[in-house]
Amino acid sequence: MASNHENLLAELRLTLRPGIRADADALRSLVGGILQSYGLPAPGAALDDDLADVAGWYGSRQGMFEVLEDSSGVLVGCSGAYGRSQTLCELRRLYLAYKVRHRGLGRVLLERVLAWARTHGFETIELFTAPVLKEAVQLYERYGFARQLQASAGKADACDLHFSLRLRDAGS
Numbered sequence: 001m002a003s004n005h006e007n008l009l010a011e012l013r014l015t016l017r018p019g020i021r022a023d024a025d026a027l028r029s030l031v032g033g034i035l036q037s038y039g040l041p042a043p044g045a046a047l048d049d050d051l052a053d054v055a056g057w058y059g060s061r062q063g064m065f066e067v068l069e070d071s072s073g074v075l076v077g078c079s080g081a082y083g084r085s086q087t088l089c090e091l092r093r094l095y096l097a098y099k100v101r102h103r104g105l106g107r108v109l110l111e112r113v114l115a116w117a118r119t120h121g122f123e124t125i126e127l128f129t130a131p132v133l134k135e136a137v138q139l140y141e142r143y144g145f146a147r148q149l150q151a152s153a154g155k156a157d158a159c160d161l162h163f164s165l166r167l168r169d170a171g172s
């Protein structure tokens, strides 16, 4: 699996690396541009603004954040996750620029987050998304994420669709 991922990245001349604070502007531009293309509000400067410093934000929440760079150093993708409790983590910010879509990179980024979550012993991974993000919704359903009835109260960014995936049975 890992080598398949590496081969795909090499073929597309893309590099995956941990996100750093200096990525903030590029991440805002990537994520904001994609959200606006779906008619959704761009991420604002909220108190829990993860994009301002992904290394600090995710690092202080037992999390991970990766960015995908093209051969000129332009950010073309990202994904992150953090622990909400000892057993539950949340996937956030899975985004790919249009020019690198439909090549399996969404699967690569998602599988890396799932592998990270399993390695760190989380039992469940959840995420909040918007119904209009149809490609992502299909991707999550393909991987077995189930829609939760519980609404995502307090989500200010129209991400009112709640999904979760059991990573292992409780007690196993």
Ligand SMILES: CC(C)(COP(=O)(O)OP(=O)(O)OC[C@H]1O[C@@H](n2cnc3c(N)ncnc32)[C@H](O)[C@@H]1OP(=O)(O)O)[C@@H](O)C(=O)NCCC(=O)NCCS
Pocket (backbone or CB within 6 Å): 034, 093, 094, 095, 096, 097, 100, 101, 102, 103, 104, 105, 106, 107, 108, 127, 128, 129, 130, 133, 134, 135, 136, 137, 138, 139, 140, 142
């Ligand atoms: C979701 C996203 C990351 C998928 O990236 P991708 O590299 O194009 O996806 P892949 O090529 O790895 O395809 C994986 C799966 O995604 C889904 N998918 C991808 N493109 C799709 C499309 N045009 N329509 C429907 N489903 C699609 C499919 O389930 C696909 O699996 P399949 O090929 O077996 O049908 C990408 O579309 C994206 O960045 N979307 C906008 C941002 C977003 O919605 N992020 C989620 C925020 S919660």
